[in-house]
Amino acid sequence: MSISKLNFSASVLFLLASSAFSIFAQNALVPNKVSLKDGREFNLNLPSNYEIIPAAEGLARVRFFAVAPDGRIFVTDMFDMSDNRKGTVYILDAWNARKGKFGKVIPFLTNLRNPNSVAFHTDKKGQDWFYLAETHQLTRRKYVENSTEPTADKPETLATFPAYGLGYKHGSWHLTRTVAFSPDGKLYVSIGTCCDLCDEKKSEKDVRGVVLQMNADGSERKVYVRNIKNAVGLKWIGNKFYATNGGVDHLGLDAPDETFFQLKEGADYGWSKCYQANGKVAVNPKYIKKKPLPDCSFVPVSWAYFPAHSSALGFDYFDGKSADKILKNSFLMALHGSTDRNQGRGYKIVAVRDGNEQADFITGFVQGINIFGRPCDVLKMSPNSFLFSDDRGGVVYFVRRKLR
Numbered sequence: 001m002s003i004s005k006l007n008f009s010a011s012v013l014f015l016l017a018s019s020a021f022s023i024f025a026q027n028a029l030v031p032n033k034v035s036l037k038d039g040r041e042f043n044l045n046l047p048s049n050y051e052i053i054p055a056a057e058g059l060a061r062v063r064f065f066a067v068a069p070d071g072r073i074f075v076t077d078m079f080d081m082s083d084n085r086k087g088t089v090y091i092l093d094a095w096n097a098r099k100g101k102f103g104k105v106i107p108f109l110t111n112l113r114n115p116n117s118v119a120f121h122t123d124k125k126g127q128d129w130f131y132l133a134e135t136h137q138l139t140r141r142k143y144v145e146n147s148t149e150p151t152a153d154k155p156e157t158l159a160t161f162p163a164y165g166l167g168y169k170h171g172s173w174h175l176t177r178t179v180a181f182s183p184d185g186k187l188y189v190s191i192g193t194c195c196d197l198c199d200e201k202k203s204e205k206d207v208r209g210v211v212l213q214m215n216a217d218g219s220e221r222k223v224y225v226r227n228i229k230n231a232v233g234l235k236w237i238g239n240k241f242y243a244t245n246g247g248v249d250h251l252g253l254d255a256p257d258e259t260f261f262q263l264k265e266g267a268d269y270g271w272s273k274c275y276q277a278n279g280k281v282a283v284n285p286k287y288i289k290k291k292p293l294p295d296c297s298f299v300p301v302s303w304a305y306f307p308a309h310s311s312a313l314g315f316d317y318f319d320g321k322s323a324d325k326i327l328k329n330s331f332l333m334a335l336h337g338s339t340d341r342n343q344g345r346g347y348k349i350v351a352v353r354d355g356n357e358q359a360d361f362i363t364g365f366v367q368g369i370n371i372f373g374r375p376c377d378v379l380k381m382s383p384n385s386f387l388f389s390d391d392r393g394g395v396v397y398f399v400r401r402k403l404r
Contacts, residue, residue, distance in 0.1 A: 027326050027359050032041055034372075036395065042372045044364040047326055052362070052399050053100035055387060056092055059394035062176070064314055064388060065379040067129045070145040073379070074108065074395060075389060076115045083163075083175055087112035089132065091148065092396065100398040106148050113163070114234070116176035121185065121216050128217070131187070133177035136163035138189055138218070143343045158218030161191055162204055178234040182241065187214050194228030196249045197286060211243065211263065228261075229267040232323045233334075233377075242303070244312040244333070248272060248284070253343060257305035258312045260352070261332065263336060270299035279305055279356065304331075304356045309338035310346030310377045314377025314389070322383040324401065326351055326359060334375035337365070349375050349388060362388075362399070 029045035032052050044052055061078040066213055068074055072091055079086035088110050094103030098195055109115070118142060119131040130143040130153070139155035160179060174192025181187055193209040194200060200208050206223050213224040233244035241263040247256035248271070256275035273287050274296035281299045306312050313336045318327040330353045335346035349362040365373045373390035380386050385400035 016349055018329075029363060030361060031364070036393070038395070040372070042364070042367065042370070044362055044372070045360075046362055046399065047125060047324075049324070049402055050399055051402050053396055054395050055100055055398040056090075056102045056105050056396040057394070059090070060392045061397070062090075062376070062389045062396060063115075063176075063391055064377045065389065066118045066120060066145065067379075068120050068130075069122060069143075071256070072146075073102075073387070076118060078114045078116060078176075078391070078401055083114065083135065085111055085113045085114040085385045087134075089115055089118055092307055093374065100400060102396075108148065114175045116179050117178040117234075119179045119181055119187075121181050121187070123185075123216060131158075131179050133179040133189060135177060136161055138177065138179065156218075158187075159189065159212070159216070159221065162194065162208060162218075164194065166182045174230050176230075178232055180234045180236060180241075182236050182237060182317075185216055187216050187218075188212065188224060188234060188241070189214075190228075190231040190234050190243065192246075193271060194234075196283075213265075222317045225263050225267045225269060227271040229271045231261075231263075233312065233314045240400055242331075243316070244315065245269070247308060247310060248275060249309075251275065251285070251308070253308065253367075255308050257302065258308065258335075258346075259302035259340075260304040260306075260312055260315070260331075261300060262303045264300060267300050268298060270296055276302060276305060303354075304358070306333075306335060306350075306358075307345050309340070309343055311336035311338065312346075313375075316378045316380040318380060318383065318385065324384055326361065327384065329353060330360070331382075332361060332378045332380075332386060334378050336374050336376060336391075337371075347374065349378065352379070 005108050027047050030048045031043035032046050035041050037057050063076040066074045075090050077088045087109045091106040091108050092102045114135045117133045121129045129140045130141040132141045137159050138159040141150050141152050141155040144151050173194050173355040178190045190211045210226045211224045214221040230246045231243040243261050245259045255277045271328050281296050283294050287294050309321045313334050315331050315333045317331050322328045330351040333350050337346035347365040351361050374392040376389040376391040380390045
C-alpha cells in the first residue's frame with residue numbers, strides 16, 4: 001500500500017470516527033468564566049447546570065489524584081516535561097465543600113523524579129502504606145493518618161525501571177509510571193515503551209510496554225499485559241481493570257485511534273506491529289511488506305476510542321446512581337490533547353458510555369493561538385461533582401452541578 005493511499009484511508013477513517021463522535025455530542029455547553037489568582041481569565045464550556053471552580057492554584061505539571069485512608073486527597077506534580085528531579089507530591093487539604101476550594105496545599109514529598117502517580121493500600125494487619133511511582137523506581141512507606149510528611153526517610157524499593165532520560169538513543173520516551181491496586185490487594189504498575197516504533201531490548205521486553213502485577217510487598221512480580229504502548233491512565237472500577245493507551249505517532253494526523261481498554265490478563269495489545277483505526281485492528285504499514293505478515297487477530301479491540309493524537313489520560317466512572325443523564329453510567333475521560341496544538345485534537349473532557357457513545361462535557365481549553373489548559377486526571381467527588389487536574393496551567397478544578 002502506498003503512503004498516499006494510506007494517508008487517504010486514514011483520513012476517511014478519521015472522518016468516520018469524528019462523525020460517530022459528534023452524533024452523541026448533544027449536550028448544550030455554555031461558557032463559564034474562569035478567573036485565576038495570577039490574572040488569567042478565560043471561558044470554559046460546560047453543561048448549563050454545572051459550574052467550574054479553581055480549587056487549588058499555583059502548581060506546575062499537576063498530574064494524578066489518590067485518596068488516602070484518612071480521606072485526604074493527594075496529587076502528584078512532575079514540575080515540567082523534562083526528565084527532572086523537581087517533582088512533588090502534594091496534600092490537598094482543608095476542603096471547603098461550599099466554596100469548592102482547598103484551604104491548604106501541603107508539600108508531602110519533594111525532589112522527586114517525575115512523580116506521575118501514587119496509591120494507598122491497607123494490608124491484612126491494618127497497616128496503611130503509601131506507594132510512589134517515579135520514572136526509575138516504585139517505593140512504599142508506612143503511612144500515618146493526618147501526617148503532613150513521610151514517616152521514613154528511606155522507603156522500601158519494590159521495583160526499579162529503565163530510566164534512560166534525555167540521553168537515550170531513542171529520545172525521551174515515556175517517563176511516567178502509573179500505579180493502581182485491585183480490590184483483592186494486588187499491585188499494578190504500567191511502564192511505557194522506549195520509543196514510538198522500534199524493537200525493545202531483549203532484556204527489557206518484560207519491563208517496557210507492559211502492565212506489571214505483583215503483591216503489595218513487591219513479591220511475585222509478573223507481566224499482566226504486554227505490548228501496550230503507554231497505559232498512563234490505570235484504574236480498577238469494581239472488579240474490572242481499565243487503562244487508557246496512547247497510539248503510535250508515525251501514521252500521520254488521522255491514525256491510529258487513542259484507545260481505552262478493559263484489560264485482560266495475559267493479553268497482547270500488539271505494539272508496534274498492530275494498531276487500531278476506527279475501532280478496528282490493522283497491521284502497521286511499516287510491516288506490510290515483511291514476511292510473514294504480522295498476525296493481529298489476537299489483539300483486543302478497545303472498549304472506546306478517540307481521535308488520533310487526542311491523548312486520553314485519566315478517568316473516573318459515574319454509575320447508575322448519578323442523577324444527571326450526561327453522567328449516568330459513563331466514564332469521564334480527560335483528553336490531554338495533541339502535543340502539536342495546531343492539530344487541535346483532545347483538549348477536553350468527554351463522557352463515554354458502552355458502545356463508544358461520547359458527549360463533550362468541558363471544552364474551550366484551546367481558543368485560537370491560546371491554550372488555557374490540558375486536562376490530565378479526573379476524580380469523582382460525588383454523583384454529580386468531580387475534580388480534574390490541568391498539568392499545563394498548574395490548576396486543580398472542581399466541577400459540580402450548580403447549587404440551588
